[in-house]
Amino acid sequence: MSLETDIGCLRCLPLFQDMPASRLKLVALMGERLQFEPGAVLISPQEKLAGVYVILEGEVEISQPREGGEERRFVKDTGSITGDVSLLSGKPFSTTIRAKSQVLALRIPKDLFFELLQTVPEFSLAVCRDLADRVHRLASVLLHEHEAV
């Protein structure tokens, strides 16, 4: 697995699709490329996050324990960025993220993440877009729930 393939992966992600090639290379090079077996925990709750994860291959599962021993699970697939909300807001992570299949992830360490945000405008724009997209989706979900009630 070389840089070229990683860059190929990154380019496919909606998050990075508008980024120039040289910047994409920078992100790919600076990140740590990590391999997770199915079932391995990427992030556990209340953990002080060391970085954000970009899932290059495979699926991850987000689970949140609820009252009564139930768990709520979501599946997030390739191309999403995880941990940015927690890092940006400074709040501890509230859910568990687990590899559902073989997962290849790019971890961008915390200080690097902030450095990239500050110095690479394309990167910060991409993160903003991703966040905005999620806020939009969240808002529409809330709106629908409200209507349903």
Place this chain on the structure above:
Amino acid sequence: LESNLFRYIWQKSRAEQIVVLLIILVSIPFNWASFDVPKRIVNDAIQGGAFRDGKTTATLMDFTLHLPSWLGGASYKLSEGFQVGQYGLLVGLSTYFLLLVLINGAFKYVINVRKGILGERMLRRMRYDLFSQLMRFRPEEIRAVKPAEIASMIKDEVEPVGGFVGDAFIQPVFLLSQALTALVFIMVQSFWLGSIALLIVLAQAVIIPILRREQLRLGRERQIASRQLAGRIGEIVDAGPMIQGHGATAYVQSDIAGRLGRLFDIRYALYKRKFAVKFLNNLLAQITPFFFYAVGGFFALQGRLDIGQLVAVVAAYRDLPPPIKELIDWDQQRNDVTIKYDQVISQFNSDETLVLEEENGVTTLPAKGEVRLESVQMLDNRGQPLLTPLSFCLMRPGVAAVVGPPGGGKDVLGRILGRQATSYTGRVLIDGEPLAGMSVERASHIIGYSGDEIEIIAGSMRDNILLPLRRRRPDLKAGGTVSPSEHHRFVEAIRSGNSPFPFEADWTDYAGVGVADATELAARVHELLDVFGCTQEVYELGLGGKVTRPVSEQAIERIITARRVVAAELARIKQGDLIEPFVLDRYNRNAPIIENLIFGTRTTMRFDSTTLLFEPYAQSILKAEALVEPLAEMGGRIVATVVEIFAGLPQGHALFERYSFGANFEFERLNELAALALGYIEPKHRLNLIDARLERRILRARESFRKHLPADAVEDVDFYDPDKVMVGASVRDNLMFGRIGYGVPDAVGKVGEIVLQALSRSGLGEALYRLGLDTESGIRGRYLPARLRQAIPLVQALVKAPKIAVLDVSALLAISDEPTEIVARLLSHCAGMTLFLLVGDASLAGEVPLRVVFHGATGTVEAHGTPDAANDRASRFENAGRENTGRMEARS
């Protein structure tokens, strides 16, 4: 300290001075004889004076003892001597002269050596006395002195004093006797000429000192100015990085330039004076012969003086100026040295010094008692309160929490209780005994203090932790036989009034702190580190510690065992890819190219990656495998990539640093390109630059590098071998014997855990812990991790098992993960002691009944649920205190 230099010298070196003086006295007859013999050689042997009147032989070596006339004037012939001819007499007298020259030389040698040693001993004593005096200063005074000034005083300023000591009494006696002899001789020849000589000598003796007065004042000024220069430089060096950071270098440079200019001016004036005095001195000395010729010639013409006498007077006068001149030089030196001495002594004569030692040993406090503060108050030098009057009482053993923000009364109270501040009013009573009156030794046994300022001195962490226990005078009689060098050291130390106890001896006071031996003490240190939650860090330091020669057989065996345990453990938890081990015939993808090439620890800089291409042997190997080109090409591609991805980012950016190859970028030369390539690690840098073919070639180069390594490079490389310890590498590297794999989540943490487990399982845990404690702490502990730096003073305070502990834990708690646990462990550890716990945050103080809460300089005593009278006593004293402040305010 004695304020008069001469009295000091005489008191401390009387016996030796007298011995040297006696040796000089004994030497005088021999000296006189050596003047006398040449006259006999010329008159008797060469000119034949002894063979007049038809004598053909002369008597040699006849000794006759004459009694002085007041004893009857009898004479006894001890030896008849023997008869010799003129040649025999010449040879005999010349040999006699040679003998006298040798004897005089020997005398001179002995006198000079003795004078030198006398001076050195005195210098040693003086420096030691000054240093001891410094140790007696009150803590605030020690804080107030500038280290560089004190060092310059002890080291440089007293140096000339030492050189002077040997001459202090001997020289003037010796020179005066010489000068007086010449003067008396002249007087005998002619009273008038003698009077002229005397007059001029007297004029010299009066005028020169008057002129010198200004010179002395300048000398004093020079000494102070140069000392202040030393102090200022010391200060600036301390704050050096800060000054650089603020760009104030030019400003402080001009400060130093100004001081140097001032020093120059003083020295300039001094030189002018000095040579003016010298000129006058020479003039007076040379003007005397003028009087002799003029006045003496006049007398001779008148017939009142014969020509022979005049010639003798002029000849005798030739012997008068040198001793006078030397005497004046001696006087100059005396003045110089006295000023230096007075200057230094005045700095060291403090009004109030502490009593250092207890005369009859230290008596411990009983188990129960009380600590009472009676309107303790402290003002700063402007009269502003640092601590407003405070009173409370704490039954011993007991705990009091002192709560407050840093920089307020909490710190001041801590310093007072820890006896670091003594300029307070009011009283601190421990079982009724005032703290201020205790000797340093007694207070240090009773109180363990760790305050807001970290004091860690250079040396290992263990040295620092055990420093408080270095208080038992070593037993000088123990050990039976004493080596000659040890004996010499001891005798010299006593002669110079220094401490005779050897620094290398074991000073540890085991009994005084309630442990039997070093093992129990080590256990206590371990326990204390546990209390402060720092044991893990010591282990980590041990892991980072380098394995250095010599390595004992046992250590090698243990390390190899532990290395196998690590490998086995990794295999067991199926995490083989966590570490990629070093295998002789396999390319290690997680290690840089250079490591794959050399396959060993580089113990020197010889095979450093930045200069590898210049190293003839390495170059020949690389050439033989045709690796130079590919490496340069790789370097080129790395540069191209780096330039591409960093284009548009400012130079020297942090991102740039992160993607490092262990070499600095300067893209011009082939060598640097290759150096870049040598730091390349495929899984880390991921530029897809290494293929199987290149790996094979590097492996071949590895093999030939190993095989043909020249004999002179054996010391530079320590090849990897699973059964050998890697000397020069850290313990961690030794145990992993491989490189941590990139791409495995949290590999470093996991490896760390596994390594630690492996160590404790193979019985190396203790050794590792010891290695950790051996870590060099650096000045103010700068080589230590932050938490240990905070914990060491606390461990120091508690390791001596004090009856009263005053611990400022706020800084440690602030950076600790488990502050409440630390406080809980600390409280249980200090169960038998009286603990003053200084914390910043009241919630961390736990269930402590007595609290002193500070707002600024004012403390309020809060006692929760204490049935005794502490509370109302405290409030009563507090009221008294308030009145006090009220009065003070009214006055001001």
